[in-house]
Amino acid sequence: DEKNYYIAVDLGATSGRVILASFDGEKVETEEIHRFKHPMLPIGGHIFWNLPGLYNEVLTGLRNASVKLGEIGAEARSIGIDTWGCDVAYFHADGTIAGLPYCYRDPHTTGAVDKFCEEMPREKVYEKTGIQFMDFNTLFQLHTLSKKNGNALKIADKILFMPDALSYMLTGNAVTERTVASTSQILNPTTGELDAELLEKAGLTPDRFGKLVNPGYVIGTLTPGVQQATGLGAVPVVAVAGHDTASAVIGVPAKDEKFAYLSCGTWSLLGVESPKPIINDKAFGYNFTNEGGIDGSIRFLKNICGLWLLERSRTELKDAPENIADLCALYTTTDIESTINPDDPAFANPKSMTETIKEYCKRTGQQVPETAAEFMRVIFRSLALRYKEVLGWLRELSPNEINTLHVIGGGCQNAHLMQLTADAIGLPVVAGPSESTALGNVLVQLRADNRVKDIADMRRVAVNSTETKTYLPK
Numbered sequence: 042d043e044k045n046y047y048i049a050v051d052l053g054a055t056s057g058r059v060i061l062a063s064f065d066g067e068k069v070e071t072e073e074i075h076r077f078k079h080p081m082l083p084i085g086g087h088i089f090w091n092l093p094g095l096y097n098e099v100l101t102g103l104r105n106a107s108v109k110l111g112e113i114g115a116e117a118r119s120i121g122i123d124t125w126g127c128d129v130a131y132f133h134a135d136g137t138i139a140g141l142p143y144c145y146r147d148p149h150t151t152g153a154v155d156k157f158c159e160e161m162p163r164e165k166v167y168e169k170t171g172i173q174f175m176d177f178n179t180l181f182q183l184h185t186l187s188k189k190n191g192n193a194l195k196i197a198d199k200i201l202f203m204p205d206a207l208s209y210m211l212t213g214n215a216v217t218e219r220t221v222a223s224t225s226q227i228l229n230p231t232t233g234e235l236d237a238e239l240l241e242k243a244g245l246t247p248d249r250f251g252k253l254v255n256p257g258y259v260i261g262t263l264t265p266g267v268q269q270a271t272g273l274g275a276v277p278v279v280a281v282a283g284h285d286t287a288s289a290v291i292g293v294p295a296k297d298e299k300f301a302y303l304s305c306g307t308w309s310l311l312g313v314e315s316p317k318p319i320i321n322d323k324a325f326g327y328n329f330t331n332e333g334g335i336d337g338s339i340r341f342l343k344n345i346c347g348l349w350l351l352e353r354s355r356t357e358l359k360d361a362p363e364n365i366a367d368l369c370a371l372y373t374t375t376d377i378e379s380t381i382n383p384d385d386p387a388f389a390n391p392k393s394m395t396e397t398i399k400e401y402c403k404r405t406g407q408q409v410p411e412t413a414a415e416f417m418r419v420i421f422r423s424l425a426l427r428y429k430e431v432l433g434w435l436r437e438l439s440p441n442e443i444n445t446l447h448v449i450g451g452g453c454q455n456a457h458l459m460q461l462t463a464d465a466i467g468l469p470v471v472a473g474p475s476e477s478t479a480l481g482n483v484l485v486q487l488r489a490d491n492r493v494k495d496i497a498d499m500r501r502v503a504v505n506s507t508e509t510k511t512y513l514p515k
């Protein structure tokens with residue numbers, strides 16, 4: 042058998058998956074070998090990620106991969122990990138955990154941008170980083186913690202972003218991969234280095250982080266302990282594009298450069314690829330971000346509160362069908378016209394999402410949704426409208442013409458949302474793959490393994506590996 046095998050670990054904020062991928066020289070095929078939910082843990086008045094629990098799920102996934110590979114009679118060429126951005130874990134010098142990662146939805150950073158900017162003007166922070174201001178960016182998390190004593194920030198030997206933290210636990214080697222570091226607002230996209238002046242405001246120095254590396258760097262191999270726990274051999278762990286959104290963008294099956302992408306999951310990330318950072322007054326005004334992509338490319342995009350609205354409402358709606366497709370299909374059974382601004386801060390982490398949506402509609406003099414069907418219609422139409430608005434801003438700022446919107450991530454399976462989006466923006470929407478993040482993760486491993494050459498080659502493999510569905514505007 043001429044196939045090569047790779048393991049992709051992809052952790053989202055609500056669920057994680059481990060994927061076994063094969064490559065035959067032309068296309069990537071993937072099989073999900075482990076999927077799990079991981080809750081946020083309330084401890085001492087804050088919310089944290091369960092790092093040992095996550096690590097345990099990763100080990101389970103690797104064990105499953107090992108069994109599967111044993112059946113095939115093959116070995117894994119490498120392993121790559123991507124996760125959501127901004128959150129960090131703390132380690133002692135001996136490799137033990139010094140502190141759990143705060144969850145970016147913990148309210149301790151509410152108002153944190155304003156607090157930080159009392160010490161350095163917003164314009165200057167934007168000029169240095171080109172990153173959109175969001176209270177939970179790592180810079181503001183660290184700054185918030187630095188004002189309190191007795192926490193892990195003060196004592197940790199190493200502060201590592203989530204994908205790097207898990208790779209560290211697997212290999213014993215600490216790195217800071219550039220795509221995930223870029224979204225933190227402590228990396229300067231022009232120099233590619235951590236900004237010492239920003240860090241100093243949080244009482245930190247760059248040596249508290251791992252060595253900076255680019256996607257494709259081989260971090261190390263599985264430690265003997267991990268080999269024993271998983272049944273795998275001394276498999277290399279590759280730093281992929283550790284930020285899930287960066288991996289997702291690599292997996293876009295684009296045939297030319299005239300496209301925008303919408304990574305449609307818990308968040309909706311709408312943007313373009315740019316060869317250079319776009320840092321100017323307009324980008325600052327619209328609060329666009331310049332996150333790092335493959336080979337020094339820039340992901341110029343904006344965060345939109347995405348299917349979080351649906352994920353949270355779903356658990357509260359008494360008349361919601363169990364099956365997500367059935368729930369979404371209810372959209373056509375009602376004609377409520379109310380819309381919300383998905384990015385209103387009220388929706389960031391409300392006690393009740395449905396009550397908050399109702400209050401918003403009441404406050405703005407619109408019909409208040411009551412049924413699951415009505416909630417679906419309000420949410421989908423509001424998202425499509427917001428996509429239209431943000432795409433308009435993007436067109437003012439993007440270096441490229443935009444002829445197509447590529448939608449990737451789980452949300453691209455939502456036919457109603459896709460058609461509404463095509464109608465709203467007046468452009469064809471190309472939906473797929475839904476597992477673009479895992480695909481992008483594997484593509485970087487393929488390049489590290491010298492199976493593909495460059496981004497053009499990676500996109501060719503992405504196209505070969507994906508079935509897309511096109512929605513034309515009506």
Ligand code: LFR
Nearest residue numbers: 124125126127285286308344
């Ligand atoms: C998507 C994502 C976004 C980031 C948000 C929080 O999963 O990584 O890109 O802004 O989560 O980290």
